[in-house]
Amino acid sequence: MLKNKDTLTQCSKKVNRKSKLIVILGPTASGKSDLAVKLAKSPALSKIEGFNGEIVCADSRQVYRGMSIGTASPSLRSPGLPVVIHHLFNFVEPNKPLNVATYKKMAIKTIKDIQKRGKMPFLVGGTGLYVKAIVDNLKFPKMEPNAKLRKELEQKTAPQLFGIYKKLDKKGALQIDKNNKRRLIRAIEVCKITGEPFWTQRQKAIPLFDILQIGINAPKTELEKRIKKRTEKMFKQGLEKEVKKLVKKYGWTPVLQNTIGYSEWRASSKPLGGLDFPRSHSVALTASHATKKELQELISLHTIQYAKRQMTWFKKNERILWVKNYQEAARKVLTFLND
RNA sequence: GCCGUGAUAGCCAAGUUGGUCAAGGCACGCCUCUGAAAAAGGCGCCAUCUCAGUUCAAUUCUGAGUCACGGCA
Numbered sequence A: 001m002l003k004n005k006d007t008l009t010q011c012s013k014k015v016n017r018k019s020k021l022i023v024i025l026g027p028t029a030s031g032k033s034d035l036a037v038k039l040a041k042s043p044a045l046s047k048i049e050g051f052n053g054e055i056v057c058a059d060s061r062q063v064y065r066g067m068s069i070g071t072a073s074p075s076l077r078s079p080g081l082p083v084v085i086h087h088l089f090n091f092v093e094p095n096k097p098l099n100v101a102t103y104k105k106m107a108i109k110t111i112k113d114i115q116k117r118g119k120m121p122f123l124v125g126g127t128g129l130y131v132k133a134i135v136d137n138l139k140f141p142k143m144e145p146n147a148k149l150r151k152e153l154e155q156k157t158a159p160q161l162f163g164i165y166k167k168l169d170k171k172g173a174l175q176i177d178k179n180n181k182r183r184l185i186r187a188i189e190v191c192k193i194t195g196e197p198f199w200t201q202r203q204k205a206i207p208l209f210d211i212l213q214i215g216i217n218a219p220k221t222e223l224e225k226r227i228k229k230r231t232e233k234m235f236k237q238g239l240e241k242e243v244k245k246l247v248k249k250y251g252w253t254p255v256l257q258n259t260i261g262y263s264e265w266r267a268s269s270k271p272l273g274g275l276d277f278p279r280s281h282s283v284a285l286t287a288s289h290a291t292k293k294e295l296q297e298l299i300s301l302h303t304i305q306y307a308k309r310q311m312t313w314f315k316k317n318e319r320i321l322w323v324k325n326y327q328e329a330a331r332k333v334l335t336f337l338n339d
Numbered sequence B: 001g002c003c004g005u006g007a008u009a010g011c012c013a014a015g016u017u018g019g020u021c022a023a024g025g026c027a028c029g030c031c032u033c034u035g036a037a038a039a040a041g042g043c044g045c046c047a048u049c050u051c052a053g054u055u056c057a058a059u060u061c062u063g064a065g066u067c068a069c070g071g072c073a
Helices: A002-016 A032-040 A100-116 A128-135 A147-154 A158-168 A170-175 A181-194 A220-237 A239-250 A279-286 A289-315 A326-338
Strands: A020-025 A053-057 A120-124 A210-216 A320-323
Touching (some): A020 A100, A020 A128, A100 A128, A210 A326
Parallel strands (some): A020 A210
């Protein structure tokens, strides 16, 4: 049954069919990376001619160099798994932040290149916006962040910023998050420099690829358990050393300050009421045994919270096919490829 | 055993010289998302240790009890 269909679609494929892209997403610690590797090298799937996967990162932190342990980079995972080529991992200095728009350009270029070589790209990661940028082909306002203007606007209060924005973009003002300074600043930035209202510049373009989105998730309690275990493992793998090394080399860059597993080691990192976190944790970089344990708990908590936020993002995406295991995923991939 | 201090949400923690009391913060639940996204922001949820007294009215004042912490012995 599939064979007949196959020959039929084979023809049209060459004419105007978009190239295929498989997206694997889910919350942190759900097992995306392992699943992707297995799918990419699956013997069952390799029967299909030309099927041979390469992985492209869709994770806003795994792109940075030297942050392997804290971001659970695939480079140090599951030594038993087959070797698959990974792209856009571990390649940016943590003092040169990468943003969505730049990421999108690079990812698309990488995906197209993989397709050109006759291989199947797997976009793998948990950063909702990054995935969306590719899947929905988001068209970002062509306006690079302006550090000077941002600094200037940063001094103002949210109501003040809202006042400014209202004058520049009436329609946008009705919808924007009034209390969110970061968004207001970006919106003003775009309006001021491009001379056009921000809201009309947020657009989607025609999708670039024929996309299958596979989501993997676990029940909440199980995911929490896995996160705790993984955090413990990070400490054993030498997270402390990694953090120290990075801080020594780059200082507390915005990236390091904004990454779970790293920021917690910082002196001024916010203590947590619920955990009764001691002030002494400000000496985290020379942490005592007790403090380290608390630090580990804090990192686990932050990771669990992050996982929930990720799910909030993914829940909305109705095109995601949620699977429980490799078999289910493999079946979906097979159908997708034969389609 | 005696003296002192305290007891407010799952945790931390304000004010009320008596007026439907109940600020914050964290956790927890839900959500928003177009160049910082592991970011930023929004909404929701939960409370005065027990018993008695004074009073029109007690979370607040008084007494006793219970528990906790500190000191003395």
